[in-house]
Amino acid sequence: MNFRECDLPGIGKKFVLKTRSGDKLAIIVHDDGRRELYHFEYDDPDQSISMVTLDDDEARYISAIIGGVTYKPRSLESIEVALDDLIIEWYRIEPGYECIGRTIGELDIRARSGVTIIAVIEKNHTKHLSPGPELKLTSDSIVVAAGEREQHKQFRQILRNGCG
Known part of the structure; x- marks a missing residue:
């Protein structure tokens, strides 16, 4: 996984991840707690194909789901x-x-x-x-x-x- 982060003065922080599967995801964390998630085209890494905006509570709940706090896949013996x-x-x-x-x-x-x-x-x-x-x-x-x-x-x- 390739990972970059940069400050966005007056806005917050931007995180850009390229996954092992080739997906590109950009996450902007605003100073007011909002999060914006952008998913990009494989062929054109500058062209966003979807965007989701989350408030602070939604982002924390989704992070718990993704991080495995709310559900642990049965196939994993230990994480x-x-x-x-x-x-x-x-x-x-x-x-x-x-x-x-x-x-x-x-x-x-x-x-x-x-x-x-x-x-x-x-x-x-x-x-x-x-x-x-x-x-x-x-x-x-x-x-x-x-x-x-x-x-x-x-x-x-x-x-x-x-x-x-």
Whole structure:
């Protein structure tokens, strides 16, 4: 993937991506929160063939969908998105894990591992975005967490054993 970004003084920022499949996508993030997405012709990379305008809430919701926060394809056993040293991983709370029935606060996850829990999606599809320390972890939930590789190792131990 080829990626460029540039400032648009008085407007915001422009991001241009060329995907591995050959698509060209331009995204303009306006200072007022609006986003404009442009898709370009294969044969004429300067000719836009479609444009979508999103407000801030719409853009954030779509980014969650694309980023896999709201749905993880079943064929993927584990997903990892690396942003420099930051890794976002999805964990299934398997039956028998010691963390089941305990709250995020009781487990003291952030202090003990350093990861930040971004979301918890329960078996019944209830979503908890940016959950607080009072949220109890339940069997078969999906926990989305961000941190560095070593922090994730510690976090896995806390989920499995209830301790670090």
